[in-house]
Amino acid sequence: MTNHDEVTAVRPSTLAWVSRHLEAGERVVRTEALHGGITAEMRRLTIGTRDGGTRDLVLRTFVTVDVEHAEDGLNREADTLTLLTGTGVPAPGLVAVDPTAAQCEYPSLLMTHLPGRTVLDDEGLETRVPLLARQLVAIHALRPAERPRKYVTLTTADTVVTPKGADAAAWAAAIDMIRKPAPSYEGRFLHRDFHPGNVLFDVPPPRPADARIAGVVDWAGTSWGPTDLDVAHCSTNLALLHGPAWGLRFAEAYEEAGGVLAATASERLYWRVRDGLAFSEEVQVVSQPWREAGRTELTTRAVEERLDAYVTALMDALG
Template identity: 85%
Template sequence: MSIHGEAAAVRPLTLAWVSRHLEVGERIVRTEALHGGITAEMQRLTIGTRDGETRDLVLRTFVNVEHAEDSLSRETGALTLLTGTGVPAPGLIAADLTAAHCEYPSLLMTHLTGRTVLDDEGLETRLPLLARQLVAIHALRPAERPRKYVTLTTADTVVTPKGTDGEGWAAAIDVIRKPAPPYEGRFLHRDFHPGNVLFDVPPPTRAGARITGVVDWASASWGPADLDVAHCSVNLALLHGPEWGLRFPEAYEEASGVLAATASERLYWLVRDGLAASEEVQLVSQPWREAGRTELTTRAVEERLDAYVIALMDTLS
């Protein structure tokens, strides 16, 4: 077996495990590291078939990740649920939740065409596509619900960036000290944002962009649609500017999505996920810089987060 590319780094036990899940006569002919992930190593495996053609798979490996078994269990459950729903998610091939066969917990799945698009250019066109895709996810009614959503911050763990509007942040933190508003449960991706959505973006002379895939379902859960909208909104605000974060809830409603009835309820969810970003600005901005958005330094992203949180408070409180 000849393995080329960066993933000559596919570990021996994992390589043997993958090979056991290939068709008779197939072999791995090339591997490539996929960049942009935060919690796991991602590798594209090109498989040579018996008829001389190739197909691609994706190997997701959780290396030294706390609660890897839980995350993989959620993801495999979500991918199983999504089969046949029309939501463009990877197809599950195999999972080793406890590293019984691999060096680390691992997931093998089909490869989706397309790429992530993090540039400002064309965002006006992509925003409604993101909104419509999220509405479609929330429309799913699984026979077995995934577990309840997990909040990503508390009033006591918020990290207030330096030089921010201290009074405004204090008011925002007070918002999430209150009990969560009542909500109608929906199937949530829980990490829906441009970095987890694949696009086909053709040349200007052809038809417009389209979504070809939604990936990273490790946080799939059950909860308020507002929470998924809030998570995408803060990511849009940090990637493209606060005004885009504010526009996404409107785009979601224009796509026939239903959000909380009152401004105070909407504010709770938007602020909760906005403040959660304060704890991981450095973590989320690094993959963006590696993808070419070199201007998104930790400080620049902190400034956008500050502006976004204050804008939420000014607009909805």
């Protein structure tokens, strides 16, 4: 039976667009908001099939982002999902995209639904970290015929927000580090937002140690750059979610999985510090989805304290 109130949560023009991309005799019978997104609304659409069964699709809609930015991101994601088909990287399949809102109320992308769920709990982390590392190595091994755009970093020494009560000396040294030119690197295919919130796990209830990755989502930031940048981003997320030690551990797991990082310790440190400092500008934004997902103890202040501890640990590693 159609849940009318939930289906109408999708704007009428967007719902009509979705319907045009379904098989004959299919219809949207239910929608469910998916939590965790920062820049876009995510909804799971349950599709009633002709034989009386159902299947799921996912709708990404940019509601609060300017159309030009949304167009760029959606086109890049659509291209990437097409590229990933048949590669073995578990990504959604592209169904349709309307990057300029020509037919939808807002810029939108429709894709297949992947099994699994995000797992942000501390329990089982020792199993999931090596899985994350191996998956990232597989992503970096892709060699597309056409390279995506060069990576972008927006944080500068002047935009860093030092947390209240932070180790002033460590943060000053870290800020000085990113004033320097970026190290040279050998470019690789990057996800650019690889972290536990964008990875879906299949975790058997009786045996969490048998967890496996069921999918990787949110490919709008795909770019070309140093593997260290993706590793640093996941490291910072792990440090804030689970403590600084896990942020430091991830780079080791990546290399153990066969990944290759920058040649020198100072070059590797540059990328990790840069990513850590980038989080200083958006602690409240990134921590809110974690609280919504059940990590209620990760208040803005708690995450700031973990970020300070992580940046300090990185600078201590420099000696």
